[in-house]
Amino acid sequence: MTNVIAAQQATQSSTIHVDAAIVAPNCTIQIVSAIHPTPVEYTHCEPHHAIAMQRQRKQAFSTGRYLIEGAEKRFEDIGRVLVLPANVPLEVRAEGGPTQAVRCIFNQDAYARITGLDELVHPNEMVGCLDVKSPRITDTLARLAGEAEAPGFASRVLAEALGTSLMVEIARYVNDLQPRSTIQRGGLARRTHRQIIEYVETQNGTPSLSDLAKLTGLSRRHLSRAFKQTTGQTIYDYVEQVRFNRAANMLADTDLLIKDIAFKLGFTCSSSFSVAFRRACGETPKSFRKRMRPGAPDEIASPLSLAA
Known part of the structure; x- marks a missing residue:
């Protein structure tokens, strides 16, 4: 099955193809692919809430910003997983070329009924939705991708259950987001943060928390807390993300x-x-x-x- 969806484009034209899909009562799972111009600049807007996970290698250059009053005006890096709130345009500037993603789409009524929340995310917290760092969300999207590509017994029932759990995980993730202006003091010094990034991204294997504590001269407990406060993710999740990208x-x-x-x-x-x-x-x-x-x-x- 290959359907075609017209994506709203700002400056250059590309087409999104739906290669596989499962339609459940509360959500729709899609495997989508596209070939964009290189580089590419466009604006995309979803009529329903959606969360997407890229499946190709990490692009060298991929940035975006939500076009809504109160959201961050600067372009920020787009990670492997991002959230697309309903009717909120996302302006993207990226490397372009071939892309493939799995996405879960659910309407506002389903999200409100399941989570009890009328709003997916507040505008001043949206920047945290460009790069969602949650192993549980990543694992669920990966399972949904496998089910869409190779449906098994009761695939629609399983997709519905996984989609429901995904909505809850998104609500939890968004609830933990803090606006940049309210981030508390006590995070890593910029030099220490850069030292960790350079070390992790240049080492073979997987550096341990003890390795990084020795590198920075901090205790493991303090390093774990300060890293989470600075980046919004644990050291383990960050190291695994770098390892996957490599x-x-x-x-x-x-x-x-x-x-x-x-x-x-x-x-x-x-x-x-x-x-x-x-x-x-x-x-x-x-x-x-x-x-x-x-x-x-x-x-x-x-x-x-x-x-x-």
Whole structure:
């Protein structure tokens, strides 16, 4: 099934294709793909609440801002998961090229009935919805993607249950957001924050909390609290996010064997890497590589393998 949805475009034209879908009473699950101009600038507006998770490798440049009074006026980085409140235009400036995402769409009445909330998010907290960092939300979207692509017994019933839990998780996430103007003191110093980012993004394997505490000279407890207060996510979630992004980039842009990528990322074996990758994005490393590099063979000899 391939339907076509006209996305509202500000400056350049592109088309969103719905490759698979499950329609349940309270929500609709879609796998959508598009090929955008490079770079791309457009404005998108959903008639119903939606949450979307990108499935391609992280773009080098992807920013956006919600066009509503009271929201942040500056363009901010768009993460892997973002929320699209109903009837709120989102202006996007990005790298462009091919994209694919899983999204869950639900109307305002369903959200209000299930959560008891009339408003999805207050305008001055919307910037936190451009980069949603919640493993539970990510896992649920990955399960919904798998169900849409390969429906099983009672898929519609399962999608309805997962969609309902997703609405509750979104409500919890939004409830924990703080406007930037009300963030309390006590977070990380800018230098320490930058030190952690540089270390995590350049190290092979997975740095532990003890490693980062030793690096910064802070206690593990203080570091955990200050990092969460500064970034809105735990150190564990941040490290896993970086590891997934590195995995996606290596699968899409290098000829390394999957087992070599697993080793570089600190996994004990390729099977544990495959399980973790599938949990994070809803597909195996092998299928992700095939989708990003259609002409590539299943496994390509790599320098690490040849040197072993």
